[in-house]
Amino acid sequence: MKVRDKLIYTAARLFHRHGYNSTGINQIIExxxxxxxxxxxxxxxxxxxxxxxxxxxxxxxxxxLRQYVKKHAGESSEVLCAFDFLVSMNELENFxxxxxxxxxxxxxxxxxxxxxxIRSHKSDLRDYIKTLVSPGISDHxxxxxxxxxxxxxxxxxxxxxxxxxxxxxxxxx
Amino acid sequence: MKVRDKLIYTAARLFHRHGYNSTGINQIIExxxxxxxxxxxxxxxxxxxxxxxxxxxxxxxxxxLRQYVKKHAGESSEVLCAFDFLVSMNELENFxxxxxxxxxxxxxxxxxxxxxxIRSHKSDLRDYIKTLVSPGISDHxxxxxxxxxxxxxxxxxxxxxxxxxxxxxxxxx
DNA sequence: TCAATATTAGACAGACTTGTCTAATCAAAT
DNA sequence: ATTTGATTAGACAAGTCTGTCTAATATTGA
Numbered sequence: 001m002k003v004r005d006k007l008i009y010t011a012a013r014l015f016h017r018h019g020y021n022s023t024g025i026n027q028i029i030e031x032x033x034x035x036x037x038x039x040x041x042x043x044x045x046x047x048x049x050x051x052x053x054x055x056x057x058x059x060x061x062x063x064x065l066r067q068y069v070k071k072h073a074g075e076s077s078e079v080l081c082a083f084d085f086l087v088s089m090n091e092l093e094n095f096x097x098x099x100x101x102x103x104x105x106x107x108x109x110x111x112x113x114x115x116x117x118i119r120s121h122k123s124d125l126r127d128y129i130k131t132l133v134s135p136g137i138s139d140h141x142x143x144x145x146x147x148x149x150x151x152x153x154x155x156x157x158x159x160x161x162x163x164x165x166x167x168x169x170x171x172x173x
Numbered sequence: 174m175k176v177r178d179k180l181i182y183t184a185a186r187l188f189h190r191h192g193y194n195s196t197g198i199n200q201i202i203e204x205x206x207x208x209x210x211x212x213x214x215x216x217x218x219x220x221x222x223x224x225x226x227x228x229x230x231x232x233x234x235x236x237x238l239r240q241y242v243k244k245h246a247g248e249s250s251e252v253l254c255a256f257d258f259l260v261s262m263n264e265l266e267n268f269x270x271x272x273x274x275x276x277x278x279x280x281x282x283x284x285x286x287x288x289x290x291i292r293s294h295k296s297d298l299r300d301y302i303k304t305l306v307s308p309g310i311s312d313h314x315x316x317x318x319x320x321x322x323x324x325x326x327x328x329x330x331x332x333x334x335x336x337x338x339x340x341x342x343x344x345x346x
Numbered sequence: 347t348c349a350a351t352a353t354t355a356g357a358c359a360g361a362c363t364t365g366t367c368t369a370a371t372c373a374a375a376t
Numbered sequence: 377a378t379t380t381g382a383t384t385a386g387a388c389a390a391g392t393c394t395g396t397c398t399a400a401t402a403t404t405g406a
Contacts, residue, residue, distance in 0.1 A: 003383075018281045021194040024363060035384045037367085042382095046364070097278070104327060105270070105278035108191050122327060139336050146324060147316035154277060154295060163312050176353075197393060208354045213395070215352095 004042045004052075006032045011053045016096050020050060020106045047114065050103070054117045057099045062124070064089075069132075077172060079132040079141060083165035086148055087158050097153030098146075122146075137171050144168060177215045177225075179205045184226045189269050193223060193279045220287065223276070227290045230272045235297070237262075242305075250345060252305040252314060256338035259321055260331050270326030271319075295319075310344050317341060 001009075010032035014023040025046060029039050043049045068085040069078050096102075100118045107115055129145065130138045144164040151160035174182075183205035187196040198219060202212050216222045241258040242251050269275075273291045280288060302318065303311045317337040324333035 019194070019279050021192070021279065022281060025365080026363080036365085036386080038383050040365070101323065101327070102278040105275040106192050106194065108195060119327060122324075140340055143317055143320035143324065143333060143337060143340075147320040150274065150323060151295075151316065151319060154274070154292060160316060164316060167313055167316075198395080199393080209356080209395085210397085211353050219394070 003034055003038050007034055007039060007042060007049065008052055008056050011049055012057060012099075015050075015053060015103070016093070016099055020103050047111065050114055051117055054100065054103070054114070054121070058117075058121050058124070061099075062128075065128075077132075079129070079168060079172065080165055082129070082132065082145070083148065083161055083168065086145075086152070086161045090152055090158060090161075095153050095156045098149045101150065133168075133172060140171065141168055176207055176211050180207055180212060180215060180222065181225055181229050184222055185230060185272075188223075188226060188276070189266070189272055193276050220284065223287055224290055227273065227276070227287070227294070231290075231294050231297070234272075235301070238301075252302070252341060252345065253338055255302070255305065255318070256321065256334055256341065259318075259325070259334045263325055263331060263334075268326050268329045271322045274323065306341075306345060313344065314341055 007028060011023070011028050014028060014031070025036070025039060028049075029036050039049075043052065065082065065085050068088065069081045072081045072084065075081070100121050103114065104118050125145070126139070126142050129142045132138075133141050144167060148161040148164045152158055180201060184196070184201050187201060187204070198209070198212060201222075202209050212222075216225065238255065238258050241261065242254045245254045245257065248254070273294050276287065277291050298318070299312070299315050302315045305311075306314050317340060321334040321337045325331055
């Protein structure tokens with residue numbers, strides 16, 4: 001695996017687990033077993049790494065979501081599968097919540113570049129949901145989708161997703 | 174004003190603006206114009222201050238919410254007033270989002286005390302909404318309420334609140 | 347008045363942070 | 377085979393962080 005990718009994967013794991021500000025460069029390079037010089041050869045700053053991490057996470061997450069929906073599309077409608085995907089991700093990642101919103105809370109006014117990446121991700125999600133349901137309810141579904149992620153992280157319980165899924169089911173019928 | 178309160182108010186302002194991990198004790202005591210010894214006389218640690226801050230914020234926020242709803246109850250139904258309250262808070266606090274969820278994202282596994290305070294606040298909110306609407310839709314409203322706060326923070330725009338309010342209006346009719 | 351409580355300024359410890367730099371080594375491509 | 381690009385270990389700077397401690401001073405209640 002390439003050094004750059006190893007750093008991004010390690011950062012992904014640590015950012016997701018301990019948060020952005022609580023994870024130091026030294027910890028990342030130590031766990032990735034990469035020299036500090038190589039880190040700054042590949043990234044010009046920690047912010048630069050953060051953006052690369054979010055872009056990686058964006059691709060990873062969306063790819064998994066699309067695959068999941070496509071794979072389970074026979075069982076129920078696509079939009080309901082999207083909620084099942086959230087359940088499976090919570091199981092996989094132990095209720096860590098949304099990588100993008102987790103970082104959003106740690107931003108100060110100067111991090112406008114990172115904020116733009118986060119907004120872009122959520123806009124893409126909003127657009128994706130538009131392709132799954134009729135236009136009249138798509139933002140409604142988007143808002144429930146977002147709540148599902150955050151509230152299940154908070155309570156470490158799947159009930160917000162199940163609840164949201166049931167609401168959406170009644171909406172599309 | 175008491176030293177302890179001055180520290181909590183200053184911490185509230187700084188935590189809300191720059192986040193928990195990005196705000197240092199030295200910055201808090203400097204802006205509060207309090208000696209460091211007094212800080213550690215009143216709080217045994219930064220985590221201790223954080224809990225006091227969240228408890229203060231809980232009382233402050235809920236008091237404002239109840240007052241707002243009571244004051245505007247004549248104009249429309251109470252639950253819709255609660256969404257208007259969110260709009261007014263965004264204007265007052267410049268779209269800083271939810272103090273509790275902002276801190277949630279910065280927690281690591283050791284901060285279980287803080288997590289409990291956050292959960293308690295959200296459980297109280299969920300219970301409060303139960304008193305405003307019929308049982309069948311209260312979690313639905315709660316989830317939209319939460320989305321409203323986070324998404325308006327993300328997009329620095331009131332549309333998620335307006336959208337949620339309209340949905341709730343159609344639910345209660 | 348006197349004793350307990352509270353606050354002060356500031357030094358200090360020990361650990362952490364991001365980022366720079368050196369000097370040597372390795373890999374790959376021409 | 378030599379040049380270019382990539383990586384290495386690690387020291388270092390300059391700053392931050394939380395928390396402790398001292399020793400003097402203020403405030404407060406009995």
